[in-house]
Amino acid sequence: MITIFKNEGAELQRLPSPVDGSWVNVINPTPEEIAQIQALGIPQDYITYPLDLDERARTEREDGELLIVLRIPFYQGEASDIPYTTIPLGIILTREVIITVSKLENEITQEFSIKRFKDIATSKRLRFVLRLLLTAASKYLIYLREIQKRVDFLEDELQQSTRNKEVLELLKYQKSLTYFTTGLKSNELMMERLRRSRLFETYPEDEDLLEDVLTENQQAIEMTNITSNILSSMMDAFASIISNNLNSVMKFLASITIVISLPTMVASFFGMNVHLPFEVHPQAFFLIVFLAFLISLTAVYIFYKRDWF
DSSP: OEEEEEEETTEEEEESSOOTTOEEEEESOOHHHHHHHHTTTOOHHHHHGGGSTTOOOEEEEETTEEEEEEEEEEEOOTTSSSSEEEEEEEEEEOSSOEEEEESSOOHHHHHHHTTOOTTOOTTOHHHHHHHHHHHHHHHHHHHHHHHHHHHHHHHHHHTTOOSSHHHHHHHHHHHHHHHHHHHHHHHHHHHHHHHHTTTTOSSHHHHHHHHHHHHHHHHHHHHHHHHHHHHHHHHHHHHHHHHHHHHHHHHHHHHHHHHHHHHHHHHHHTTSSSOOTTTTOTTHHHHHHHHHHHHHHHHHHHHHHTTOO
16 A cells, blocks of 8 residues: 655645655555556665565665665554564655555554644655654653553452463563564664764754654663563562462362361261260260361361461
8 A cells, every 4th residue: 555645834635646755655565556666766675675574673775765674663452472563664765755665554654644743744854754763762662651551450460360371461571572672772773873874964953853763762772671671570470479379279278178077087987886985975966066066166276377278
């Protein structure tokens, strides 16, 4: 799918075909759409590289066109084995247009296309690229906060759990954080390379914005590392808690079994076909019941004092 936008004053308008100063957003293109983009003078590799979901973050320049491959966060849903992952977003910078290429529909380009950012002009190509980079870094932080909230919720459930379900849920988010760490670090290397290229030094505002992007990305890296370390410690701790909870249940069931079996033992003794105490006593039945109850009550008291209940 190809969507073309251009600023007309303060409004972002959709166009039928690319013009100078426009933004071309490409999502999972067909071979015909790839050929259509190639007609703008774009190398085919620049279009196909970002369609590989394993493509790393990097930059490449050829014949005046600059390709920036950025790893952006992507939410796959709670039902997925990895709720949060990263996917590549290709940004192709030419003399006339900006082209973004992605295999999947993502929130980064969606936020730009629905006019969420009022001060963005597609004709200011470098500024547009920097805002894309900044939005991606900010989205990492937003998703990290969502992961922390989910982990806090699972922490409350784990304290009373005797199953592995919650630990497996934590493992899913541990995997997400691993993808985040890899994506953020590769983005940092790519951005440092952009800074060394002096591409954004034409305007002081662009240079300051690049510094903001690097700072935001570094903050996301640190937050990811902290969350990952905490989550790893939590998983180890809660694995022990689950084992202890299960042991407590087994201990309680064993205590109940012993308490219940004691009256059975008393009844078995007095049920033997031999001479027994109280066999001629008129209240023998009630005395035996009382004795069984007393023994069981004593066992309950002992177990309670030993914290077995």
